[in-house]
Structure formats: C-alpha cells, structure tokens
Amino acid sequence: MTKALDIGCGPKPKNPFNATEVYGIDVRDDIDRGIFRADLVVDPIPFPDNSFNFVTAHDFLEHIPRLIYCPQRRNAFVEVMNEVWRVLEPDGLFMSFTPAYPNPAAFRDPTHVNIITDETFPAYFDNVNRWASVYGFKGAFQIISQEWRGPHLMTIMRKVAAPNTPQTEAIPDVSMHTPPAHAAATATAPAASNDKPKAGSVEEWNYKLYHDEGSHALDAETRRMHESWFSEDTADFWRHERMMEPLFHCLSHTHNDKWLTVGDGHYGLDAIRMMRRGYKSVLPTNISGTFLAEAKERGLIPAYSEENAEKLSFADNEFDFVLCKEAYHHFPRPAIALYEMLRVARKGVVLIEPQDKYADPPVIPGEDQPSYEAVGNFVYALSRREINKVCWGLDLPAVAYKNICDVYLPGVEYVQAKDGEPLFERLKAETADAELKAKQLLIKPNVLLTVIFKEKPDQATIDRFTQGVEGWTFRQFEGNPHLKRTRTW
Numbered sequence: 001m002t003k004a005l006d007i008g009c010g011p012k013p014k015n016p017f018n019a020t021e022v023y024g025i026d027v028r029d030d031i032d033r034g035i036f037r038a039d040l041v042v043d044p045i046p047f048p049d050n051s052f053n054f055v056t057a058h059d060f061l062e063h064i065p066r067l068i069y070c071p072q073r074r075n076a077f078v079e080v081m082n083e084v085w086r087v088l089e090p091d092g093l094f095m096s097f098t099p100a101y102p103n104p105a106a107f108r109d110p111t112h113v114n115i116i117t118d119e120t121f122p123a124y125f126d127n128v129n130r131w132a133s134v135y136g137f138k139g140a141f142q143i144i145s146q147e148w149r150g151p152h153l154m155t156i157m158r159k160v161a162a163p164n165t166p167q168t169e170a171i172p173d174v175s176m177h178t179p180p181a182h183a184a185a186t187a188t189a190p191a192a193s194n195d196k197p198k199a200g201s202v203e204e205w206n207y208k209l210y211h212d213e214g215s216h217a218l219d220a221e222t223r224r225m226h227e228s229w230f231s232e233d234t235a236d237f238w239r240h241e242r243m244m245e246p247l248f249h250c251l252s253h254t255h256n257d258k259w260l261t262v263g264d265g266h267y268g269l270d271a272i273r274m275m276r277r278g279y280k281s282v283l284p285t286n287i288s289g290t291f292l293a294e295a296k297e298r299g300l301i302p303a304y305s306e307e308n309a310e311k312l313s314f315a316d317n318e319f320d321f322v323l324c325k326e327a328y329h330h331f332p333r334p335a336i337a338l339y340e341m342l343r344v345a346r347k348g349v350v351l352i353e354p355q356d357k358y359a360d361p362p363v364i365p366g367e368d369q370p371s372y373e374a375v376g377n378f379v380y381a382l383s384r385r386e387i388n389k390v391c392w393g394l395d396l397p398a399v400a401y402k403n404i405c406d407v408y409l410p411g412v413e414y415v416q417a418k419d420g421e422p423l424f425e426r427l428k429a430e431t432a433d434a435e436l437k438a439k440q441l442l443i444k445p446n447v448l449l450t451v452i453f454k455e456k457p458d459q460a461t462i463d464r465f466t467q468g469v470e471g472w473t474f475r476q477f478e479g480n481p482h483l484k485r486t487r488t489w
Helices: 076-087 120-124 131-135 202-211 220-228 235-250 269-276 290-298 334-344 384-394 422-439 459-467
Strands: 003-007 021-026 035-037 052-058 088-099 141-149 152-159 258-261 281-286 319-325 345-354 398-404 447-453 473-476
Touching: 003 076, 052 076, 076 088, 076 131, 088 141, 120 131, 120 141, 235 269, 235 345, 235 398, 235 422, 235 447, 235 459, 258 269, 269 281, 269 319, 281 290, 319 334, 334 345, 334 384, 384 398, 384 447, 459 473
Parallel strands: 003 021, 003 052, 021 035, 052 088, 258 281, 258 319, 319 345
Antiparallel strands: 088 152, 141 152, 345 447, 398 447, 398 473
C-alpha cells in the first residue's frame, strides 16, 4: 500500500504516482474526499512524520510567500519545504509542478508571490548545496528530474537524510522570534554534547560552528566555503578588498568614529575587516544572529545585534556611520531600510551594492528587465539618480560615488592571491579588461560605491574624495531653498 498527499489540492487531490491512498490539504476541508483543512502559509501539515510515499504540489508553491510577519518574521516557503520533507517517508518523492521564471505565466497572476526558477530546488533544497539551510531549511532532497511542461516547471525530488541528521529524525520547529535590542545582544553557550571533538581543537570549532543548537547544519562543501571567508590571502578576499579599499582610503579619518554594519550576517566579515584596518568601534548586525553568535564565541567580534533593517532598534544618530555591503539588494523593501540607516547615522551612510544597468549613463539600450536570484528575491540594484532623489528629498548636503567592475570566477575562494596562480591571474586579467571597457563606455560597471553625507563634510574630507583615489564623483547640493531656516548644515 502506498500513500500520497496533494497539498493545495483544490476540490480533488491529484494522484500522478497512482498511490493506493490519496489525501489532500486545502484551505477548505472535504473529509469525504480525504481533504484536510490547513493554511500552509502559517499552519503545519496535519500529519505525523514519515506518513507518505509521495507528496505533490500542483500550481501551489507559487502562492506561498517567501517572507511573512505574523507577527514575527517567518520564511513561509522554507517552512513548507520543511513540512514536506518531514511528512515524507525516507526515500519518498516530492513533485512540484508550478509556472516558473522566465515564462510570463509565473508573473501574470497577482496571487503569485513566490517565483520559482530552474535553480530554486537544485541550489537551495538539494543535498549538495542546501543554501536554504541559512534560512532554516532542515531537510535535504536529491533532485531526480526537472523538465519544462509548457509554462510549468516540473521537479521531482527524493527525500534523503540531511547532513548529520538521522533519516528518521523529525524536523525541529523553526524558531521565530523578535530580534532583541542591541543592549541584550549576547550569545548563550549551547548545551554540551557527549560526542563533541577534543576541546580546543579545530574540529571542536568546526563542530560548534555548524552543529550546535541554533546553528544550521552545513554540508562539507558549504563548510569549506564558509571557512575560506576567514582567509585574507585568497583571490576572493582580493575581490572584496577592491570594493572596500577606496572607502578605507577616503574615510581613514573615521577610525575613531562609531560604525554600524547592516546585513552583515556572514559572521560579521565586514565589521571584522574594518576592525583589522584600525576602526575601533564597529557593531555588526543581521536579521539572523546565528553566524554572528559563532563569530562572537570565536572572539572575532566583541558584540553583535540581531536587527531587522526595516526597524532598527537604535536611537536617532546613535552611530556616526552605517555600512551596508552587498545586502541592500536582498531586502524586500530596501527604501525603508535606507531611511532607517539614515535615521540612526549621524554623519553618513555607506552602500556597496550592485549598479542598476538601466539607469545612469551609459544606459543599456532596450526595455529594462528585472533580475532575480535563485532564492526568489528581486535584485534591487542601485543608481546614482535614485540616491540623488533621496538626498534631495531629505535635504542632505552631499554624496560621493565610485563605480568599479567586479568579476567572480568559481573557485576563487580556494586559491591564493599571488602572482603565478592561474585562477588569480585570470581573475586579475578579466577584472582589468572589464575596467578598461567601462572607461571606454563599452560596458557598465556592476558595482556602485556610495557615501551619503548627513553632515556637511569639511574640506579635508572633500579633498580625499576629489584628489585621492581615482574615479570618485563628489557632489555637493545647494539644498532646498525653502528649508534654509531649518537646515542644520
């Protein structure tokens, strides 16, 4: 006997695997037809663990929001995938059949709030990458097949044991909580375990980093990549230094200022790099504190705070500067986050983000197109024009911009940034080629460095931007003529 569950089944559960018993989940129940009521946006699947040989979702997952507040922040789509994995028996099959990007059918329906791509399941929920583990995914699937059926993408995947998780173990509840105020941002040591490696060893740290309560279990390859981020001699570190170096030079006089980093969830790496450059007070924040807590335990950062960028817990002007590097474009409502950063900053906000290729010269010809990451978020790229409007609207005194070209090559995390290293030499050559083409206006730089000033900068600061590192554009605004009486600068 085999059992199947069709989630979001409507009036009649579908049975593509020809199971002998078929059940359904929908927002309206019909016991006679084996349909049970549950709103899977907020409710669990009302069946025990390991109940089904098959779970199917026809034209359903696109209706599950990726992020909700009810009232706490929840990753609803990830939770549904957790539930599917939980109720499947070991080696059970899950079939997703959904309109997907880039087909217009994925976008037409106004209730489609979860845009699936052909990379969503292989990259985020499979047993190799499991990138969704960062967002609370506890299971793992082996991708069996994936094919297009008209506008629909049909993906069949098999439940497999999650890394370091017994296959019969139930998925623990995903903890949803309100981010605490920064004053209470301390990490409690996880409970001891009988099977931990030898105290003080590298193996013990790796165990703590990925397996203690509150940490996400990472597969070996993801663990290797995470560990590479702490090395300062890699080609990947060289890439990130290229983005930060112009700011380090022009804002070198701010070493004694109070800094906040936003969206710094990768162990507070932005804050770590700043502190190693002599910045004395840098507080890293992120909406999830999992890896920040690990960095604090390791002694890499003295403190951290779990913060929703749209509602920072800090007082007005509590920090001198705020830095947001490669996080703004992930935010669902980045404009709100920017105004929050400007609220808590006294002197200015620094952004290092993807450049909008359809705004600012040289403009890419043709109709603008959206860009999405495999996890489903829209990539909210920045433009100078957009930042100028923020400055004009808030009557701010000045802004500085610099474009750079960033090139990523697979494997740069694992090779040294030294002459003669083939991958590093290729990275340098392709980066130099891109910078040359950008100067010739043949391509558009893909990264925009921005400093928004809340206080009028002094002449020495202006000179650093206009006479120091090549490529900066410094723009001072005359200000709203109707607000001169109330202007602080």
